Amino acid sequence: MSLEELIPSNHSKSHLYAILIRTALVISTLIVGLIIPFFGLVMALIGSSLTMLVTLILPCACYLSILRGKVSFFQRSMCTLVITVGVVSSAFGTFSALSKIIQKLI
Template structure:
């Protein structure tokens, strides 16, 4: 939520965005709007599980390992490359299993 709140604050005029009440009200409005969306959408938890299992694994596990190998390039040792590839493979398998599980739960409920 913080990056979104900061982006909204940057769009506001300086006299508003420098105020503590603006800081509090923007974040409170974002949390309340998220709460309203969670109550309105019937399968919000299942959809969030789908998004989390697909994108969170990719961003938290797969991409750092790939970036590590890309940044080090030819200076990476063989062990580092093998471990990074193993992490990527395990992350992709986990993402596939989690996504399949989330989609199957969504189909069962729908």
């Protein structure tokens, strides 16, 4: 979408440019996936470590940080539980991806 917004306004109504940009992005992703070894495993490593951080850990941590004294014991314990589940899941996912990468290298 960012690349499509760079198209001048007199050409913005043409869908041909959008199709060409999207096709080029898909082809470049395909080339990167074929050239880089273990691309899927590297993406699994990045996803397992960062996805849990962004979806589970940071929202609860920010919520607790913003509403320091206003959260009840139940809310604090639920946020702590979600953060713990996020950290454990991230650790297992990262360990699994790293072990598969090491296994492929050996």
